[in-house]
Amino acid sequence: TICNGDSVVLTGSGATSYTWDNGVTDGIYFIPTTTTTYTVIGQDANGCSNTDTVTITVSICIFPQANFSISDSVICAGSCIDYTDLSADAQTWEWTFQGGDPASSTAQNPTVCYDSAGTYSIQLIVTNNFGADTLTSQIVVHPNPTIVAGSDVTIMFGNPANLISSTTSTGSFSWTPSFNVDCPTCQNTQANPEETTTYTVTLTDTNGCSASDTLIVTVEFENIIWVPNIFSPNGDGNNDILFVRGKGIQSVLFFIYDRWGEKVFETTDINLGWDGTYKGKPMNKAVFVYYVEATFMDGSNATKKGDVTLIR
Numbered sequence: 001t002i003c004n005g006d007s008v009v010l011t012g013s014g015a016t017s018y019t020w021d022n023g024v025t026d027g028i029y030f031i032p033t034t035t036t037t038y039t040v041i042g043q044d045a046n047g048c049s050n051t052d053t054v055t056i057t058v059s060i061c062i063f064p065q066a067n068f069s070i071s072d073s074v075i076c077a078g079s080c081i082d083y084t085d086l087s088a089d090a091q092t093w094e095w096t097f098q099g100g101d102p103a104s105s106t107a108q109n110p111t112v113c114y115d116s117a118g119t120y121s122i123q124l125i126v127t128n129n130f131g132a133d134t135l136t137s138q139i140v141v142h143p144n145p146t147i148v149a150g151s152d153v154t155i156m157f158g159n160p161a162n163l164i165s166s167t168t169s170t171g172s173f174s175w176t177p178s179f180n181v182d183c184p185t186c187q188n189t190q191a192n193p194e195e196t197t198t199y200t201v202t203l204t205d206t207n208g209c210s211a212s213d214t215l216i217v218t219v220e221f222e223n224i225i226w227v228p229n230i231f232s233p234n235g236d237g238n239n240d241i242l243f244v245r246g247k248g249i250q251s252v253l254f255f256i257y258d259r260w261g262e263k264v265f266e267t268t269d270i271n272l273g274w275d276g277t278y279k280g281k282p283m284n285k286a287v288f289v290y291y292v293e294a295t296f297m298d299g300s301n302a303t304k305k306g307d308v309t310l311i312r
Contacts, residue, residue, distance in 0.1 A: 001056075001057040001058075001059055002032075002056060002057070002058060002059070003058075003059055003060075003061030003130065003306070004033065004058055004059065004060050004061065005031075006031070007029045007030065007031045008029070008030055008032075008056055009027060009028065009030070009033075009201055010026075010027075010028065010030055010038060010040070010054060011026055011027050012026050012040045012042050012052070014042060015042025015043055015044050015049070016042075016043060016044045016045050017042070017043050018040050018041065018042050018043075019040070019041045019043075019278055020038055020039070020040050020041075021038050021039055021163055022221075026252070030056065032056050032058050034058055035055065035057045035058050035185055036055070036056050036058070037053050037055045037243065038053065038054055038055075038056065038116065038178065039051055039052070039053050039218070040053070040054070048050060055060050056132055060082035061130040061131075062089045062128070062130060063089065063128070063130050063131045063132050063133065064087060064088065064089045064090040064091070064126040064127060064128045064130075064133045064186055065087060065088040065089065065090075065134065066087050066090070066124050066125065066126045066132065066133040066134055067085075067086040067087050067088070067125075067135060068083055068084060068085050068086050068137075069083075069084045069086055070082075070083060070084075070086065070122075070137065070139065072082075072139065073138070073139045074139070074140045074141075074142070074207075075114065075139070075141055075142070076141070076142050076143075076144055076207065076208065076209035076210070077114065077115060077117050077141055077142065077143055077144050077209070078113075078114075078115060078144065079113070079114065079141075080111055080112060080113040080114070081111070081112055081113075081114070082109070082111050083095065083109060083110050083111070083112065083122070084109050085108045085109055085124070085126075085264035087124070087126045087133075089128070090126035090127065090128060090130040090133075091126075091127060092106070092126065092127045092128075093105075093106055093107065093108050093124065093125075093126055094106060094124070094125040094126075094127075095107075095110055095122070095123070095124055096121075096122070096123040097110075097112045097120070097122055098120040098121045098122070099114055099116060099118055099120035099141070100112040100113065100114055100120065100122075100266050101113050101114070101115065101121060107204075109127075113115070114139075114141045117141050117142055117143035117311075118140075118141055119138060119139075119140050119141075120138065120139055120141065121136055121137070121138055122136065122137045122138070122139065123135070123136045124136075130284055142207040142208075142209050142220075143205075143209070144209045144210065144211050145159055145167065145169030145171060145203050145205045145209060145210065145211045146167055146168065146169060146211055147165055147166070147167040147169070147199075147201060147202075147203040147211045147212065147213050148165060148166050148167070148213050149163075149164075149165050149199070149201050149213035149214055149215040150162070150165060150166075150215055151164065151207070151215065152216040152217070152218065153215065153216075153217045154217075154218040155217060155218070155219060155220070156219075156220055156221075156222055157194070157219050157220065157221045157222065157247075157248055157297055158192075158247075158302070159192075160190040160191065161190065161191050161192070161193065161217040162188070162190055163175060163188065163189050163190065163191050163199055163201070163215070163217075163240065164183065164188045165187055165188065165201045165203075165213065167187070167203055169203060169205055169211075170205065170206070171203050171204050171205035171206060171210075172185065172203070172204050173186060173187050173201060173202070173203055174201070174202045175189060175199055175200070175201050175204070176190075176200050176202070177197065177199070180192045180193055181199075187201075191217060193217050194219065194297065195219050195249065195298075196216065196217065196218045196219050197216070197217050197219070198214055198216050198217075199213070199215055199216075199217060200212050200213070200214045201214075201215075201216065215310055218285060220312070221247075221248040221296060221297055221298040222247045222248055223246075223247065223248045223249075223296040223298070223300060223302065224246040224247040224248065225244065225245075225246035225249060225252075225292060225294045225302055225304055225308065226244075226245050226246055226304070227242070227243075227244055227290050227292060227308060228242060228243075228245070228308065229303065229306065229307060229309060230308065230309045230310075230311060231276070231308065231309075231310065231311075232310075232311045232312060233275050233276030233277075233282070233310065233312070234312045240275065240276075241273035241274065241275055241310060242256075242273050242274040242275075242276070242290075243270075243271075243273035244270055244273075244292055244294070246294065248296045248297045248298065249270055249294050249295075249296060249297075250295050250296055250297050251268065251270070251294070251295045252267075252268065252269075252270050252292060252293065252294050252295075253266070253292065253293040253294075254266065254267050254268075254270075254290070254291075254292050255290065255291045255292075256274050256288050256289070256290050256308075257288060257289045257290075257291070258278075258283075258286065258288055258289075259286065259287065259288070259289075264278040264283065264288070265278070276310050282312075283310060284310075285309075285310055285311050285312055286309075286310055287307050287308070287310075288308050288309075288310060289305065289307060289308075290305060290306060290307075290308055291303070291304075291305045292304045292305070298306050
């Protein structure tokens with residue numbers, strides 16, 4: 001039995017000379033296109049002869065054809081590739097992945113990861129009952145860049161922090177979170193965080209490969225609240241308004257009472273102070289009592305009370 005298109009050599013035995021159909025001599029290639037029976041005449045040295053037959057069965061054989069696609073033939077170290085079999089008439093698959101993990105597979109559609117940079121070959125051998133076929137290809141794995149963020153930083157609230165990174169690679173930079181960062185796409189920049197924040201710097205090189213590192217900016221708060229003990233709302237432009245002062249204040253409740261306990265002023269706006277009037281009229285020189293409730297940026301609270309003297 002042979003496949004369509006294949007050849008076969010027919011050779012007789014048991015005699016001295018042989019003649020096949022149509023006078024063809026022994027040991028000749030036959031290429032039948034359909035199932036065919038051939039007759040051979042054998043003759044010995046005495047001139048005696050005999051015949052025999054052999055039937056060649058021609059089958060339509062479908063051989064496998066290896067083929068596959070790659071999700072990405074150029075990747076960065078640490079990435080993975082999906083291999084999709086596109087072979088025709090295959091029954092088994094034998095993959096070999098140079099530099100890959102795994103290094104080989106018999107799965108039809110494997111996924112392979114590459115940890116090291118390099119140019120690697122891939123081979124697929126497919127088989128069926130009639131034979132085998134092989135296909136090879138290559139993939140490129142680029143190295144990842146390197147970047148190191150600077151040391152962790154501690155600042156007082158309201159002060160800037162330097163965000164500094166170092167690298168021997170080239171590419172584009174990105175700092176996240178970018179809120180309150182002066183230049184999120186610079187290698188080195190400044191940030192003004194309102195709370196302790198972890199910043200990540202990412203470097204992406206020309207191959208699209210990236211690396212990241214982090215640093216922590218710790219924000220410390222100096223919580224101070226105070227109210228002057230004297231002010232002079234006389235219109236001279238100096239010390240005319242009584243404000244709550246301090247550091248790290250997020251919100252306030254500010255109250256002023258006269259000596260009889262009547263409230264003459266209140267505000268929840270730290271930027272709004274008392275101008276020494278009550279119901280639109282200037283108050284006389286006197287000693288007043290203030291009371292402040294403050295909430296600081298770090299979430300803590302404080303209260304303060306005392307006397308303030310109004311002079312003109």
